[in-house]
Amino acid sequence: MNLARKYRPLTFSQVVGQTIATRVLKNAIKINKIGRDITAILFSGQRGIGKTTLARIVAKALNCEKGVTEEPCNACENCMSISEGKNMDVLEIDGASNRGIDEIRTLRENVKLVPVKSRYKVIIIDEVHMLTQEAFNALLKTLEEPPPNVIFIFATTEPQRIPDTIVSRTLYFELFPIKQEEIAERLKEVAKEENIKIDDDAINRIADASEGSLRDALTLLEKAHIYSSEKITLKEVNEIIGFVEKEIYDDIFQKVVKSDLSAILEKMKEISMQGITEINFIRGFQEYLNDLLKKCVFGEKSLPANLKELDIVRMIKILLDAENVLRWVSNPRIYLEFVLARLCFIPRSIEVEKILNAFETRELPEVKEPKKVEVVEEKEEDRNEWGEFLEEIKKINGTLFLIFENIKPRFKENEIVIEVNSSVYNMMENKKDFIEEKLKEIYGREVRLNIVVQTKETKKSEARENLEKTFELELFGTDESKG
Numbered sequence: 001m002n003l004a005r006k007y008r009p010l011t012f013s014q015v016v017g018q019t020i021a022t023r024v025l026k027n028a029i030k031i032n033k034i035g036r037d038i039t040a041i042l043f044s045g046q047r048g049i050g051k052t053t054l055a056r057i058v059a060k061a062l063n064c065e066k067g068v069t070e071e072p073c074n075a076c077e078n079c080m081s082i083s084e085g086k087n088m089d090v091l092e093i094d095g096a097s098n099r100g101i102d103e104i105r106t107l108r109e110n111v112k113l114v115p116v117k118s119r120y121k122v123i124i125i126d127e128v129h130m131l132t133q134e135a136f137n138a139l140l141k142t143l144e145e146p147p148p149n150v151i152f153i154f155a156t157t158e159p160q161r162i163p164d165t166i167v168s169r170t171l172y173f174e175l176f177p178i179k180q181e182e183i184a185e186r187l188k189e190v191a192k193e194e195n196i197k198i199d200d201d202a203i204n205r206i207a208d209a210s211e212g213s214l215r216d217a218l219t220l221l222e223k224a225h226i227y228s229s230e231k232i233t234l235k236e237v238n239e240i241i242g243f244v245e246k247e248i249y250d251d252i253f254q255k256v257v258k259s260d261l262s263a264i265l266e267k268m269k270e271i272s273m274q275g276i277t278e279i280n281f282i283r284g285f286q287e288y289l290n291d292l293l294k295k296c297v298f299g300e301k302s303l304p305a306n307l308k309e310l311d312i313v314r315m316i317k318i319l320l321d322a323e324n325v326l327r328w329v330s331n332p333r334i335y336l337e338f339v340l341a342r343l344c345f346i347p348r349s350i351e352v353e354k355i356l357n358a359f360e361t362r363e364l365p366e367v368k369e370p371k372k373v374e375v376v377e378e379k380e381e382d383r384n385e386w387g388e389f390l391e392e393i394k395k396i397n398g399t400l401f402l403i404f405e406n407i408k409p410r411f412k413e414n415e416i417v418i419e420v421n422s423s424v425y426n427m428m429e430n431k432k433d434f435i436e437e438k439l440k441e442i443y444g445r446e447v448r449l450n451i452v453v454q455t456k457e458t459k460k461s462e463a464r465e466n467l468e469k470t471f472e473l474e475l476f477g478t479d480e481s482k483g
């Protein structure tokens with residue numbers, strides 16, 4: 001028994017999902033468009049969603065011995081041999097292994113010969129994006145002047161790699177992953193037909209795991225049927241696909257919260273005994289945390305006291321990155337342990353906040369309460385003189401100039417109030433006499449300089465800004481690292 005093969009759709013109406021493609025194709029065949037106006041068709045979409053199946057159905061619709069029909073009989077010799085991929089007028093070519101100019105030249109000679117036993121010669125090229133540029137050019141010539149009674153059907157997982165000149169000469173269908181409910185529905189029908197007993201939640205899990213491919217779903221159903229003794233349960237399906245139960249993630253998450261790495265490693269030993277792969281574990285953990293984050297955002301759940309939403313976001317990011325890296329590492333087991341250790345030990349937002357607060361408080365020099373500044377109407381002439389003063393300072397002391405340049409002074413009768421960052425307060429106090437001297441020179445009278453420390457809220461400390469930048473970098477990366 002091979003369920004995927006046995007239940008491969010034989011007609012347009014049996015195709016699950018892809019309603020637009022099947023409807024358009026049926027109509028086009030009905031009104032004799034294909035073969036006359038349309039000599040090339042392109043299907044794109046992920047693997048296992050029915051590209052080759054649809055190509056064969058089109059071939060049968062054109063070559064059925066009962067006549068051109070949108071519902072091929074599937075009983076005549078032509079129909080049957082096409083379904084099996086053994087019809088001599090329907091060529092199935094793998095683009096990946098026939099990608100060169102020579103193969104396409106041979107093909108061009110071949111299509112000039114009339115079909116042996118059918119109305120049309122149908123050339124199905126799978127993974128057509130693999131052809132070389134020269135091969136595409138040769139193919140384009142054939143598409144521009146197609147020999148009579150030849151139909152090309154292209155299938156690809158990467159349509160963006162096919163030249164526009166080719167695509168524009170085809171009737172193009174983008175096939176979409178089949179919806180979870182549609183797959184589940186079909187699985188129920190097949191299970192009933194085959195007398196396979198299976199729980200509904202087990203069906204739904206298979207439909208989920210097959211990610212839009214009915215072929216994969218049927219293969220999984222068959223595996224589960226062989227694996228299970230009586231009625232297929234969710235637990236058994238989980239075991240087959242290496243799905244990790246939510247309770248396990250609950251447990252691991254609690255341990256991450258406590259930064260209890262040794263307990264996590266113990267637990268992981270247990271999990272690997274169950275045959276769960278690293279990639280499945282990481283994907284499942286992503287989903288678990290994503291779900292948790294959503295619940296927190298919508299107020300349905302709250303986080304442990306030592307975590308904030310941002311920490312969860314960062315954990316998800318670490319897991320997403322890990323999924324990519326995992327494909328390349330030679331020892332996924334060790335890598336997974338490293339990733340879990342990272343989750344345990346990333347600095348928590350709350351901790352960082354505490355450190356920053358302590359740091360910023362300590363940074364403040366021991367000064368009297370920040371002085372309240374009365375706002376006094378400013379005199380225009382004072383402002384002009386301040387400009388002169390800046391010019392003067394620029395010549396003498398670059399550092400001072402940079403500080404002054406970023407300060408908005410407030411002018412009172414015989415006083416200028418400036419607010420400075422706590423980190424430069426002491427230096428400014430030391431230079432006060434010198435500055436007042438300069439002010440006197442410029443203003444032509446005694447001007448007192450009143451230095452006050454900026455209140456904490458007015459400006460982020462450098463440390464905070466740097467840390468925030470580091471976090472952002474960790475979360476979203478830089479443009480360089482993406483390239």
Ligand SMILES: [Zn+2]
Pocket residue numbers: 063064065066072073074075076077078079080
């Ligand atoms: Zn037929």
